[in-house]
Amino acid sequence: MDYDAIVLGGGAAGLAAARGATAAGMRTLLVTDGPPGGDCTFTGCVPSKTLIEAAADGLPFDKAMARVREAVAAIAATEDENVLRSEGIDILRGRARFIGRTTLDVDTAEGADGQRLSAPRVIVATGATPLLPPIPGLTDVPTLTTDTVFDLTEPLDSLAVLGGGAVGSELAQAFARLGVRVTLIEAADRLLPGIDREASALLTDVFRAEGIDVTTGATVESVRGDDSGVALRAGERTVTAQRLLVAAGRQPATAGLDLAAAGIATGERGEIRTDDHMATTAPGVFAAGDVTGRAELTHAAYAMGRIAAGAAVRRWRRPSWDAPIPSVVFTDPEIATVGIAEHEVTAARVRVAYLPMSEVDRAVTANATSGFVKLIAGPRRLLGNTGGGRLLGATVVGERAGELIAEPTLAMTSGMFTGRLAQAVHAYPTWSIAVQQAAAQFFGEFGGRTARPARMPEAGGQH
Numbered sequence: 300m301d302y303d304a305i306v307l308g309g310g311a312a313g314l315a316a317a318r319g320a321t322a323a324g325m326r327t328l329l330v331t332d333g334p335p336g337g338d339c340t341f342t343g344c345v346p347s348k349t350l351i352e353a354a355a356d357g358l359p360f361d362k363a364m365a366r367v368r369e370a371v372a373a374i375a376a377t378e379d380e381n382v383l384r385s386e387g388i389d390i391l392r393g394r395a396r397f398i399g400r401t402t403l404d405v406d407t408a409e410g411a412d413g414q415r416l417s418a419p420r421v422i423v424a425t426g427a428t429p430l431l432p433p434i435p436g437l438t439d440v441p442t443l444t445t446d447t448v449f450d451l452t453e454p455l456d457s458l459a460v461l462g463g464g465a466v467g468s469e470l471a472q473a474f475a476r477l478g479v480r481v482t483l484i485e486a487a488d489r490l491l492p493g494i495d496r497e498a499s500a501l502l503t504d505v506f507r508a509e510g511i512d513v514t515t516g517a518t519v520e521s522v523r524g525d526d527s528g529v530a531l532r533a534g535e536r537t538v539t540a541q542r543l544l545v546a547a548g549r550q551p552a553t554a555g556l557d558l559a560a561a562g563i564a565t566g567e568r569g570e571i572r573t574d575d576h577m578a579t580t581a582p583g584v585f586a587a588g589d590v591t592g593r594a595e596l597t598h599a600a601y602a603m604g605r606i607a608a609g610a611a612v613r614r615w616r617r618p619s620w621d622a623p624i625p626s627v628v629f630t631d632p633e634i635a636t637v638g639i640a641e642h643e644v645t646a647a648r649v650r651v652a653y654l655p656m657s658e659v660d661r662a663v664t665a666n667a668t669s670g671f672v673k674l675i676a677g678p679r680r681l682l683g684n685t686g687g688g689r690l691l692g693a694t695v696v697g698e699r700a701g702e703l704i705a706e707p708t709l710a711m712t713s714g715m716f717t718g719r720l721a722q723a724v725h726a727y728p729t730w731s732i733a734v735q736q737a738a739a740q741f742f743g744e745f746g747g748r749t750a751r752p753a754r755m756p757e758a759g760g761q762h
């Protein structure tokens with residue numbers, strides 16, 4: 300065998316896996332056909348968050364795009380090939396495919412003949428690529444995806460955004476704030492369909508107030524156009540725009556890997572099937588990150604990479620995928636979630652504490668009262684709702700929601716009594732005191748509010 304472990308893909312999952320395997324004393328090779336950092340650094344989190352911040356700062360289009368390039372370069376430099384080699388990881392730039400369970404053929408960038416490499420442990424972390432849905436005409440018109448949108452150099456007049464998930468919502472608002480006329484079309488009945496219904500409604504109101512033309516419950520059925528513009532047909536509507544951004548989800552990147560040669564099974568969406576230890580159906584082969592079709596988030600990819608590496612090197616007490624994963628949509632206001640949303644409650648005796656930001660002093664002082672904190676807590680085995688029960692989920696909408704979600708995430712991860720959130724003294728007047736004040740509602744009236752029974756789906760999830 301050439302190595303103890305070979306990792307395929309240099310994104311968040313692959314980097315975590317390579318680092319984890321190296322730290323465990325494995326001679327590790329990272330094979331990647333793109334620069335280390337992957338989607339998050341080059342076409343995902345980093346450019347999108349920089350664009351959002353630049354737009355919020357009121358920068359003109361060209362300066363905003365220049366700031367995007369600078370931020371990407373700065374963060375890429377912290378994890379480039381030299382940095383990884385200094386950490387003891389071998390790197391090969393090239394495209395890998397399986398020719399056996401633990402044997403790979405790698406086509407290197409130089410176009411040399413495939414290099415044959417093997418290791419008893421292989422971790423597949425090849426990520427995902429933007430999905431182009433099978434909509435008539437879509438492949439005949441020039442489209443933007445997150446692979447290309449951050450390369451724009453010329454300002455746009457107008458942009459149609461297909462899809463109101465995290466990508467569509469974040470970029471619709473950023474481009475609108477950069478002066479682009481934005482139309483957003485979402486097939487589901489609301490933006491960010493998986494989240495708390497009130498959060499969706501609030502975001503839609505904010506978008507409309509900022510001039511974004513939002514249509515929900517309308518599926519884009521056909522597209523036509525050319526270099527000068529596009530026209531989208533969605534139900535009764537025809538939307539025209541200079542450019543079209545397709546933000547309809549991502550698909551696992553397994554094309555060309557020849558997973559069958561290794562006996563690696565995939566699921567309905569082409570995702571690599573994994574168990575709780577990130578093991579695939581092929582002994583010795585693990586998978587991590589977006590390619591598994593689990594939470595498509597950088598921190599989740601990183602966590603999966605660590606688990607895969609740990610499980611690959613250990614026989615006993617192998618780490619498992621069971622931690623609650625927070626998620627933040629970086630719109631303004633931010634929408635942060637962990638665990639379940641209220642419409643997902645199925646058990647009895649689950650209670651909800653709700654606190655609007657208009658009753659949080661820091662939000663009042665910041666004149667940013669749009670949003671709320673919602674904590675969902677349920678009974679423990681034997682102990683019931685004693686001590687506030689245990690936290691099942693939280694949704695925070697507001698200016699610093701992404702920071703506030705860390706505390707409920709800790710509560711869920713550690714399995715603490717929800718009451719600890721109310722007991723811990725929080726500094727006044729912080730944003731995070733909102734979590735304490737909401738948690739206090741599980742123990743009686745606080746500020747005129749008390750936790751109420753969760754509303755089951757048919758009753759709707761509004762406060």
Ligand SMILES: Cc1cc2nc3c(=O)[nH]c(=O)nc-3n(C[C@H](O)[C@H](O)[C@H](O)COP(=O)(O)OP(=O)(O)OC[C@H]3O[C@@H](n4cnc5c(N)ncnc54)[C@H](O)[C@@H]3O)c2cc1C
Pocket residue numbers: 307308309310311312313330331332333334336337338339340342343344345347348393394395396424425426427445466552555556587588589590594595596597598599600629
């Ligand atoms: C616009 C946008 C914004 C986002 N914002 C956020 C955010 O704010 N927060 C967040 O948590 N997540 C965000 N995400 C999601 C996040 O970027 C991904 O979940 C994360 O990057 C996935 O990491 P990964 O390692 O699984 O895959 P990737 O980063 O895609 O890495 C896969 C790597 O594998 C390589 N590869 C593929 N096939 C092969 C092969 N056959 N051989 C060798 N190498 C191969 C690729 O070149 C790539 O470098 C965002 C995504 C997008 C698109």
Ligand SMILES: NC(=O)c1ccc[n+]([C@@H]2O[C@H](COP(=O)([O-])OP(=O)(O)OC[C@H]3O[C@@H](n4cnc5c(N)ncnc54)[C@H](O)[C@@H]3O)[C@@H](O)[C@H]2O)c1
Pocket residue numbers: 432434461462463464465466467469484485486487491492517518519520546547548549594595596626627628629
């Ligand atoms: N802040 C973050 O953490 C962040 C930001 C961006 C992306 N991401 C990750 O990237 C992944 C991809 O994001 P995404 O927004 O592309 O995917 P998504 O699956 O979250 O949303 C895609 C949306 O497009 C809609 N859609 C699909 N076909 C349509 C059609 N024909 N007409 C109208 N609407 C249509 C779907 O109903 C869906 O709501 C997500 O899973 C997310 O985890 C995370």
